[in-house]
Amino acid sequence: MLRNRIIGTALVLSAAVWLAGWIGTLTGRAGANHVEDVGWTAVAAAAAACAFSAALKPQARRARIAFAFLGASSFAWALGGVAWTISVFQGESLPSYPTPSDVGYLAALPLLVIGVLAWPRRRRSHWSAGSRIDAILAAGACAVVSYTFAFEPLLESGVSGIEAWLAFSYPAVELGVAGLIGLGLMFDRWVDRGRIAVTGVGLLVLGAVDAVFVVDELDGSYTVWVNGGWTIAFVLMGAAALLPQGWPTRLTARFPEYLPAIVATALLGIAAGAYALRELGQQGWHGADAVAIGLLLVLVATRVMLVARVQLRQNAELVETQEALHEAQRTRDQFLVELVNAQERGARDIADVLHDDVVQELTALGFRLELEAQRTDAPKLRGLARDTGKITASIRGLLVELHPAILDGRGLAPAIDVAAEVLREHGIDVRVTPFPHRIQRKTETLAYRLVQGALANVRNDPQARSAEVELGLHEGTLRGRVSSTGSGLEPDDHTANGVSLLVARKRAELAGGRFLLDATPGRGTNIVFELPIPVPLSAEAGVAS
Amino acid sequence: MIRVVVVDDHPAVRLGLADFLDAQDGLEIVGQAENGAQAVELSRTTVPDVVVMDIRMPELDGIAATKLIKENRPETGVLLLTAYEEDELAVAGREAGADAFFLKGIFGAELVDRVREVNAA
Numbered sequence: 001m002l003r004n005r006i007i008g009t010a011l012v013l014s015a016a017v018w019l020a021g022w023i024g025t026l027t028g029r030a031g032a033n034h035v036e037d038v039g040w041t042a043v044a045a046a047a048a049a050c051a052f053s054a055a056l057k058p059q060a061r062r063a064r065i066a067f068a069f070l071g072a073s074s075f076a077w078a079l080g081g082v083a084w085t086i087s088v089f090q091g092e093s094l095p096s097y098p099t100p101s102d103v104g105y106l107a108a109l110p111l112l113v114i115g116v117l118a119w120p121r122r123r124r125s126h127w128s129a130g131s132r133i134d135a136i137l138a139a140g141a142c143a144v145v146s147y148t149f150a151f152e153p154l155l156e157s158g159v160s161g162i163e164a165w166l167a168f169s170y171p172a173v174e175l176g177v178a179g180l181i182g183l184g185l186m187f188d189r190w191v192d193r194g195r196i197a198v199t200g201v202g203l204l205v206l207g208a209v210d211a212v213f214v215v216d217e218l219d220g221s222y223t224v225w226v227n228g229g230w231t232i233a234f235v236l237m238g239a240a241a242l243l244p245q246g247w248p249t250r251l252t253a254r255f256p257e258y259l260p261a262i263v264a265t266a267l268l269g270i271a272a273g274a275y276a277l278r279e280l281g282q283q284g285w286h287g288a289d290a291v292a293i294g295l296l297l298v299l300v301a302t303r304v305m306l307v308a309r310v311q312l313r314q315n316a317e318l319v320e321t322q323e324a325l326h327e328a329q330r331t332r333d334q335f336l337v338e339l340v341n342a343q344e345r346g347a348r349d350i351a352d353v354l355h356d357d358v359v360q361e362l363t364a365l366g367f368r369l370e371l372e373a374q375r376t377d378a379p380k381l382r383g384l385a386r387d388t389g390k391i392t393a394s395i396r397g398l399l400v401e402l403h404p405a406i407l408d409g410r411g412l413a414p415a416i417d418v419a420a421e422v423l424r425e426h427g428i429d430v431r432v433t434p435f436p437h438r439i440q441r442k443t444e445t446l447a448y449r450l451v452q453g454a455l456a457n458v459r460n461d462p463q464a465r466s467a468e469v470e471l472g473l474h475e476g477t478l479r480g481r482v483s484s485t486g487s488g489l490e491p492d493d494h495t496a497n498g499v500s501l502l503v504a505r506k507r508a509e510l511a512g513g514r515f516l517l518d519a520t521p522g523r524g525t526n527i528v529f530e531l532p533i534p535v536p537l538s539a540e541a542g543v544a545s
Numbered sequence: 546m547i548r549v550v551v552v553d554d555h556p557a558v559r560l561g562l563a564d565f566l567d568a569q570d571g572l573e574i575v576g577q578a579e580n581g582a583q584a585v586e587l588s589r590t591t592v593p594d595v596v597v598m599d600i601r602m603p604e605l606d607g608i609a610a611t612k613l614i615k616e617n618r619p620e621t622g623v624l625l626l627t628a629y630e631e632d633e634l635a636v637a638g639r640e641a642g643a644d645a646f647f648l649k650g651i652f653g654a655e656l657v658d659r660v661r662e663v664n665a666a
Binding site: 355356359360361362363364365366367368369370371374375382385386388389390391392393396399405406409410 | 557560
């Protein structure tokens with residue numbers, strides 16, 4: 001979108017301005033600090049524009065409200081930055097704390113809190129178990145750490161009263177909101193957690209920088225690194241607003257849903273370890289340190305246990321789901337078997353009715369018409385008798401398609417030979433190798449259907465000139481092969497032929513066998529199937545009744 | 546006059562066929578049977594020249610009945626009727642001694658000619 005590109009470019013250019021000023025300050029160029037101030041202030045303004053732009057995008061209503069407040073917060077920061085830059089430029093020296101720009105900065109804090117609280121959340125957390133204990137532990141740890149790192153140095157520096165609370169409010173609120181986002185990630189409460197996570201990282205940087213700024217400025221060691229922190233923070237918050245909704249979709253789909261919680265837990269562990277090392281290396285242990293580290297470690301332990309518990313539960317659910325899936329597949333396969341059997345029974349019943357009733361009645365009608373035609377010398381009646389004969393012939397063809405009586409009477413090879421007659425009438429030379437054995441009726445019927453389908457494909461191939469059907473027995477298995485010349489089937493053929501091959505494969509698999517198609521376009525088709533024969537073979541083919 | 550026995554388990558076919566053949570010059574229906582066993586018995590008692598018989602029938606099918614009729618009196622002509630165009634049935638019928646086959650659904654002079662051919666054979 002063009003608007004996003006323009007705003008994004010403004011964000012990058014503003015950051016570049018700050019970078020130029022920062023390099024100028026490091027190299028001792030006069031006035032470079034003003035360029036730095038202008039740069040990070042412009043970055044804050046661009047971040048505000050990014051958030052406002054996101055608030056106008058069609059997305060969840062709460063996300064739009066959140067971005068509106070986050071944009072207002074960044075904008076207030078930018079106004080504060082403008083006031084700061086002007087005061088520094090006019091005074092030619094650092095203004096005393098608190099500055100007039102604090103009006104903008106202070107206004108930004110509640111807007112920031114409202115923005116994050118407005119972010120769309122899940123109603124029910126996947127991490128509800130132990131969440132209250134976790135929240136208490138995390139809040140306690142944050143309070144102790146904040147006291148140790150921010151408020152205690154403030155008090156020790158001699159600052160007190162409203163000034164101390166004011167100075168403390170920046171890092172406290174920013175880090176608190178960053179912590180809130182972190183807790184939301186741990187408990188998987190955020191919808192669209194990718195963008196809020198990036199915002200949270202930006203706030204973490206902002207809070208850390210403000211903590212350093214407040215403490216360092218109070219002891220008179222203001223550093224230019226702080227401006228860099230602010231710039232990075234606002235670039236991150238602006239980037240979060242530019243990211244698409246649901247980002248990062250692919251990444252989220254690839255990793256488990258509790259990954260943010262694992263990452264947050266790992267970060268907590270690292271923080272606890274770093275804290276402990278710092279205290280040990282600098283001044284030894286204090287009571288507050290021990291409490292803070294203890295709380296952090298307990299928090300980490302509870303999170304690890306919870307993740308493990310959830311993992312175990314999910315594994316159990318996965319096993320249950322797989323079993324249910326297998327059961328459903330078995331039921332489906334059983335249903336398909338029943339369906340196929342019912343289809344065969346239906347075909348057989350229809351064939352019987354056609355043969356025993358329809359063909360007989362038509363035959364009788366034909367004789368009557370022929371007789372009356374002779375008696376009355378009526379050519380029309382003779383024509384009707386011939387028509388009756390044609391209808392009977394059509395039904396005979398249908399009988400072979402439905403269920404050839406010869407299959408039950410004489411077995412596979414004779415039945416296939418009859419089915420091949422249709423191809424021979426179309427000029428296709430079909431050879432059927434002798435197969436004198438009789439096997440179970442179901443297996444015979446299935447094998448016949450597989451060959452029948454294969455021959456139908458051959459018949460539909462205008463390039464086909466010859467085909468061969470081979471049947472054989474091998475270690476309790478009936479093996480069949482239908483090879484043909486012609487154009488061959490495409491591997492991903494989804495036409496009627498392709499679908500019938502899929503059905504054939506499924507039928508063979510349901511019977512415990514297999515069905516292989518080897519086709520090369522232009523080089524014909526080779527179909528091979530194997531069907532198990534569970535019952536010993538009977539004697540050779542009997543005579544049809 | 547060619548003496549003919551008609552055998553078919555379907556009454557309408559049997560009666561239609563018998564009436565049709567009986568109306569043809571030189572043909573006379575001397576008996577009708579509804580299964581193979583009756584056909585064998587009728588062939589003994591009426592001594593027909595030609596038996597026109599369906600293949601698929603209860604109790605005793607047309608092929609088995611053909612074998613018995615031919616064993617009893619080889620000069621009796623047997624013309625088998627079938628609803629199927631299945632060569633294997635023809636082979637089995639010929640092995641049993643049948644003289645000719647005829648598909649149901651073909652009527653008129655062709656059938657009459659076939660009966661006469663069987664009689665002449």
